[in-house]
Amino acid sequence: MTKPRLWITRRLSDATIARAMRDYDTVVNHADTPGGAEDLIAASADFDAIIPCHSEHFSAEVAAQLDPRLKIIANHSVGVDHCDLPSLKAQGIAVTNTPDVLSDATAELAMLLMLGAARNAVAGDRTVRTGAWDFWSPSFMVGKQVTGARLGIIGMGRVGRAFAAKARGFDMDIHYYNRSPLPDAQAQGATYHDTVESLLGVADFLSLHCPATPDTMDLMNAERFALLPPGAVIVNSARGALVDEDALLAALGTGQVAAAGLDCFKVEPGGNPAFAAHENIFMLPHIGSATTRTRDAMGFRALENLDAFFAGKTPKDLL
Template sequence: MSKPVIWIPRRLSPATLDRARRDYEVIVKPDDTPGTAAEIIDMSARVDGMIPCHSEQFSADVVAQLDPRLRIVANHSVGTDHCDLPALRARGIAVTNTPDVLADATAELAFMLMLGAARRAVEGDRIVRSGAWDSWSPAFLVGKQVTGARLGIVGMGGVGRAMARKARGFDMQVHYHNRNRLPPAQEGAAIYHQRVEDLLAAVDFVSLHCPATPDTLGLMNAERIALMPRGSILVNAARGALVDEGALLAAIESGHLAGAGLDCFVTEPGGNPDFAAHENIVMMPHVGSATVATRDAMGFRALDNLDAFFRGEAPRDLL
């Protein structure tokens, strides 16, 4: 019996590719660039399944042109805002994602961004690296202390809960806003705020961990940023669309916010060049899950979903 054929448009981890080639006939896009609409449509006639990343766009227009041979899109990502899920379901194409496995890695990066913004890491690195460090003073590079501070988490899914666990190691008081209050066993000692506006006014740091949906686009606009105490810090390791970048820039320039830590932007790749002039904005290029262990786990989770589907079972992460 012949093996199912799958398409992998991006360079996944070596362990993932080894396992995929063991169990499937695999077509890998050789140049590791985002799969275009034309490539997705063309490959749909040649394969039974795909493992795309967030970089491949399955819009309604693309989905309408997919060949009936394609039966499953097993995303190598948690977010699925690059997929028109109703359109894919209407075509009878199964869609899965990779939840749970990247929570700790993403929370680690969010914490790094928070610490970097609080302790002026970009400015300090530049001073030492450029050879400009020629003096010292008690007033030199004074930052904001994280230990014992109040952290507000917006979105208490897997990543938000991982962030809360790490924050407790810094003796932070954790506050959170979520669509629904967590059960006591998951909530721990965190303080729940039914309204995000109430949370923003009560904390020193805000870390965003919610998905980009019609309800959360532009969540952090000028009005909500103004509710944050003067000298507070905003961290976004979720989706760029959650933040009004013009409002954030204005709050940085006015001094209302002491800094920001950003792993995602409205425009990706590329980011926002206006942020580059501000050393109190710590930036990374959307690599929250970029550890060896997590990339392997994401790839294996996508393959687990494919394996179940081709055995005739419901994949664990069917959307």
């Protein structure tokens, strides 16, 4: 029986590629460069399935030009804001993602961002690394303590709940906004707020864990930064689209926001060059799920969705 032909658009984990090569007629983009619109359209005529990453954009314009041979897009990501789902559905193309498996890795990174931002990690590292550490004082690099502080979480999905679980280890007082309250077993004593504005008023630390949608674009804008307690710390390990970056810079300039920990930006790759001048912004290059275990799990989850699809079953993560 002829194996389905699969294009893997980026360099996934070795274990993922080995499994794909075993089970599919697989072509891997070993150059590891993003696939542009022309690449995606051309590939659709040669492949039955594609495993793309967030770097490949299936817009409505691209979807309309895809060849009927392409039957499924098995994303190597949880977020699918790079896919125009209605347009792909109209073309009869199945779309899946990889939920569950990256929650802990992303939550770990959010904790790193929160601690790094709160405790002057950027300035501290620079001071030691450049040999500028030549004095000490009780007022030297005094940061904001996490233990016992009030934590606001926007979006209590899988990652938000994983982050809350880790924050409980710091005895944080957890508050959250979600589209609806969680069952008690999932809330674990966290306080529910039925509006973002209500949550912001108590968030000494604020962590964003919601998807990027038209409704959440620039969720954190000037008006909402002003609602935070003065000196709050904000963390974004979700999507860059959630934050108005100019408004964040203004809030940092006035001290309304004391520090920020960011793993995602409006422009990726690259980030916002204006952020580089601010040592109270602790930044990482969108590596929330970048652990060996999680990358293997994401790749396997994408392949499991393909396995189900080509066996005539409904993929577990069909969107």
